[in-house]
Amino acid sequence: MTMSKSRNRRTAAVLAIVCLTTALGLPATAQAAGPDGRSTGRCTSGAPGIGDPYYPNYGNGGYQVRKYDLDVTYDPATDVLDGVAGIKASATKSLCSFNLDLVGMTVRSIEVNGVRARWSRTEHELTVIPKSPIERGKFEVKVRYDGVPHEFVLQLPGFELRTGFMATPDGATVAGQPEVAAGWFPVNDHPLDKAQYSFDVTVPKGYEVAANGFLTGRETRRGWTTYEWDAREPMASYLATIDIGFWDVHKWRTNTGLPVYDAVDSAITGGLRSVIDSSLARQGEVLDVLGGAFGPYPFSTVGAIVDNQDDLFFALETQTRPVYSKLFWLDADGNPVNGDSVVVHELAHQWFGDKIALARWQDIWLNEGFATYAEWLWAEHEGQATPQEMFRATYDAIPADDPFWDVVIGDPTVEFLFDDPVYVRGAMTLQALRNEVGDDDFWRIVRRWAAQRDGHGTTSEFIALAERISGQQLDKFFDVWLFTGEKPASPDAAASASRAAAASTDDKASDDKASDFARQWLANTSERLKRGRR
Numbered sequence: 001m002t003m004s005k006s007r008n009r010r011t012a013a014v015l016a017i018v019c020l021t022t023a024l025g026l027p028a029t030a031q032a033a034g035p036d037g038r039s040t041g042r043c044t045s046g047a048p049g050i051g052d053p054y055y056p057n058y059g060n061g062g063y064q065v066r067k068y069d070l071d072v073t074y075d076p077a078t079d080v081l082d083g084v085a086g087i088k089a090s091a092t093k094s095l096c097s098f099n100l101d102l103v104g105m106t107v108r109s110i111e112v113n114g115v116r117a118r119w120s121r122t123e124h125e126l127t128v129i130p131k132s133p134i135e136r137g138k139f140e141v142k143v144r145y146d147g148v149p150h151e152f153v154l155q156l157p158g159f160e161l162r163t164g165f166m167a168t169p170d171g172a173t174v175a176g177q178p179e180v181a182a183g184w185f186p187v188n189d190h191p192l193d194k195a196q197y198s199f200d201v202t203v204p205k206g207y208e209v210a211a212n213g214f215l216t217g218r219e220t221r222r223g224w225t226t227y228e229w230d231a232r233e234p235m236a237s238y239l240a241t242i243d244i245g246f247w248d249v250h251k252w253r254t255n256t257g258l259p260v261y262d263a264v265d266s267a268i269t270g271g272l273r274s275v276i277d278s279s280l281a282r283q284g285e286v287l288d289v290l291g292g293a294f295g296p297y298p299f300s301t302v303g304a305i306v307d308n309q310d311d312l313f314f315a316l317e318t319q320t321r322p323v324y325s326k327l328f329w330l331d332a333d334g335n336p337v338n339g340d341s342v343v344v345h346e347l348a349h350q351w352f353g354d355k356i357a358l359a360r361w362q363d364i365w366l367n368e369g370f371a372t373y374a375e376w377l378w379a380e381h382e383g384q385a386t387p388q389e390m391f392r393a394t395y396d397a398i399p400a401d402d403p404f405w406d407v408v409i410g411d412p413t414v415e416f417l418f419d420d421p422v423y424v425r426g427a428m429t430l431q432a433l434r435n436e437v438g439d440d441d442f443w444r445i446v447r448r449w450a451a452q453r454d455g456h457g458t459t460s461e462f463i464a465l466a467e468r469i470s471g472q473q474l475d476k477f478f479d480v481w482l483f484t485g486e487k488p489a490s491p492d493a494a495a496s497a498s499r500a501a502a503a504s505t506d507d508k509a510s511d512d513k514a515s516d517f518a519r520q521w522l523a524n525t526s527e528r529l530k531r532g533r534r
């Protein structure tokens with residue numbers, strides 16, 4: 001995820017929506033398993049949470065989802081979504097009841113293995129009670145539901161973001177982190193439970209739908225068009241997106257043959273459109289640079305969704321097809337600017353965040369640190385500054401008494417989950433590691449991490465991998481960078497003198513140019529940094 005530096009210009013509008021949404025009520029606490037929470041000895045209740053310490057009621061226990069077949073009809077005139085969610089799952093034990101996450105919407109009926117089931121609800125939990133217990137192994141659920149999808153508000157230090165299933169004047173944008181999915185379909189809502197998705201989205205004729213994966217069908221009947229999208233590569237729930245509007249679609253292939261599907265709101269024109277198109281045209285080049293560093297791109301398609309939504313203040317790494325705020329391509333005065341780095345950031349997340357997903361939200365620095373580090377790699381590719389120069393300039397620019405250093409990025413708390421240090425200190429941690437273990441071992445660590453089979457990773461697993469590959473004891477190093485709320489001692493002192501010397505440039509002119517660029521990069525994130533100083 002990346003927050004737009006321009007978001008302040010629309011604070012008033014955002015706040016108005018925040019008040020509305022808050023009035024509807026957000027889940028306060030985890031709820032008990034459900035009315036029937038009994039254990040008969042033969043079967044037990046599934047858990048209402050998957051065990052995330054930061055979000056106890058996110059996800060659920062007792063089963064894993066293999067596939068969501070989401071068949072939804074959305075009418076932009078009323079914002080009402082009419083849905084049938086087919087869920088193919090596997091029970092890890094015999095279940096008398098189990099939970100799904102669903103916020104808002106009205107449930108009309110539920111079937112488990114084709115038999116009508118009872119259910120009960122709290123603000124966040126939908127507890128399903130099948131007529132007879134579910135045996136360990138495969139089972140299927142069908143939930144019919146409707147209503148106006150629930151938006152979420154992401155509370156950040158000092159400000160709030162509109163997220164979730166967001167109605168727009170010409171359709172809808174679906175993006176949010178950590179919450180979005182439970183606002184529009186019943187789901188095991190935690191990145192620990194990845195699944196396949198298929199989306200059949202029906203909209204009034206003329207509207208178009210962009211989503212994850214591949215567009216596999218489109219059919220118009222009686223004034224409504226159904227778009228079929230297929231996303232077979234396992235995906236965390238918050239990365240699922242369906243975006244409804246009027247799109248200029250550009251289908252093309254990168255020079256390596258990867259299919260690209262870009263959807264840019266046709267209302268975005270002129271100079272802004274030019275800079276957006278120019279960034280999107282470089283996606284193949286971005287993937288070449290990132291692939292050279294991280295290993296092969298992990299998915300079978302790529303692309304972008306850019307809506308003309310004035311109060312979308314972030315970009316999100318929705319799998320295979322990030323959703324971008326147009327504001328990344330506008331400066332504070334509303335003039336079009338180069339926005340390549342946000343594309344680099346979100347595409348880097350395809351490796352770090354999407355392919356290697358979080359097992360618990362507190363490890364978010366693993367996503368954001370790598371995605372920010374990718375921006376530094378891109379700066380090097382562009383001849384602007386090396387990662388070491390970015391690191392050095394950032395380190396020098398933020399004094400030791402700045403609250404920026406207070407955030408313990410390895411355990412940032414829910415409040416500071418998306419605060420700047422998670423991004424910036426996260427990237428610094430990676431460059432500091434590179435200085436500590438040397439280039440060869442660093443890139444070996446990164447590539448091995450990106451290639452993990454099971455698709456999840458924790459901070460302690462990352463540390464263990466770094467130690468295994470480097471042969472060094474790195475507890476103290478990671479303790480300083482990830483788990484201490486202080487500015488680390490001079491990084492050059494910590495690094496081997498020869499490596500630091502090799503990493504820095506002797507050339508005075510390029511030194512000045514790099515410093516200027518690094519200062520500019522910091523200036524562009526200054527608003528975020530200021531928030532860290534509130």
Ligand SMILES: [Zn+2]
Nearest residue numbers: 001002368371
């Ligand atoms: Zn990000």
